[in-house]
Amino acid sequence: MTLDLPLIWAGLIAFAVLAYVVLDGFDLGVGILFPLIRGEPHRDEAMNSVAPVWDGNETWLVLGGGGLLAVFPLAYAIIMSALYVPIIVMLLALVFRGVAFEFRWKTQRGKFLWDWSFAAGSTLAAFAQGVALGALVQGIPVANRAYAGGWWDWLTPFSILTGFALVIGYALLGATWLIWKTEGHVQRRAYDIAFWVAPATLLLIGVVSLWTPFLSGPYMARWFAWPQVLLVAVVPLAVLGAGFLLIRGLTERREIAPFLASLLLFVLCFIGLGISFFPHLVPNSVTIWEAAAPDNSLSFLLVGGVVLIPIILAYTAYAYWVFRGKVNAAGGYH
Template sequence: STGRYVWDTVFFIGSISAAFFQGVMLGALVQGLKASNRLYSGGPFDWLTPFAIMCGIAVIIGYALLGSTWLIIKTEHKLQVWARKVSGWLLMALILAMIVVTIFMYFSDIKALEGWFSFPGILYLAPMPIIVVLLFYFMRKDLSSEREYRPFLLTVALFLMGYIGVCFAIFPYIVPYQMTIYEAAAADTSLSFMLIGAGIMLPIILSYTAFAYYTFKGKSNHEPMY
């Protein structure tokens, strides 16, 4: 129906936009923000750089890979075969995107590279390229097999490798490369109050999330409802 087509289109555009701008914000953060006297001093579009845009595209591809590998777990027969095929394409696209992002970082003179290639950071990060290559290898192998859960878990591991790289690049800054986490930390009393709130709310959030996954357990099929 027309209404369903409109809502599907709006949902698609909204999802793509959210993923893209998450990547753009991450790219802008890694590239660094202009600040003086603890205030942003850059222009309104300083965040819109080729590197940030490429990060946005890479995040779209990464999220799409998460979705397609999740479909492998939740579906069967023809739809699962389609999800495996799409996951293979997205995996190749993600490899290409990661290479392009790395090239952009090198030619954009981003300070994050100093954290990666300076001592002792380079010692901690040295095994990561090997780990990433192994993750890609097993991912490619699993997509042509009958494994269902491991492709999704390997994709999560790829994201984890990316997060570790970002943390090493910008630590200890919270506003790269202007303000450290120690300079931006709130007072001890405020942090203690937040800890109590997190201690109460976190188990509640984990509980209803687990209940939602339990409710929708199993595979989806051609039936319109669970």
């Protein structure tokens, strides 16, 4: 039996992107919430909750971006040409955030500057990711296998909406993560914030989901054509279920349930994107198979992927296991 290598690699890269979103999403969320957490010991506690894992979480971004370049070079060239500005802004914000993460521990007099730098870098990175996602969803003009749009085509009301939506969504992940990993004042503050951002996230998911089918005829057909609508309707119904579990978990003051429900929301939204996009990598322009590198290259790369991905999963799981439990301001776990 011949393996469909482009489809396998599309699945692997999709998994890497999803892993990045759900893992780096909560530590970006902690940075977004930083200005709302008052008091140096409390901010130290919040930052210590992500200190052991934040840089490892970004491994998945490298794997997703590098995999796209190596496996789907045509899609990489088109997408990067179209989204050059938000992608560069995102990368610079992540670098600046990483510097702030380290430098705030090295100074006392200027610590507040690095606190704000950490928050600004996290927020800007999240917003840029959302804008890039919105620009990709709304479609990229392609002619003769190359980007055919303008410099500012990525900047639209829809992409701005998705940018704000991702910031709020990451804030929800950050708040529910702090609920799980902290106690005392920080946990109470995280509950207060989560009660605001949870309904805001659900509302924005609804608005973006309702807007998306009207961006493109193929989107409309994939979501509302009969009888396919009976299958895809499972996704919005599952989103409602996850939203119910999230609100109930917060209301009952549970610790891990809100975080798991928030992760489920992101996974379901990602599945919804897959339904809208498939079988295209560049929506409605370039399919998975049209964008793929030669099969010989895909086979060679797959050998490396089969070895590398389990290793990344193993050390990621080990890191989370080692640093399980609650964190305190001094960086200890119990």
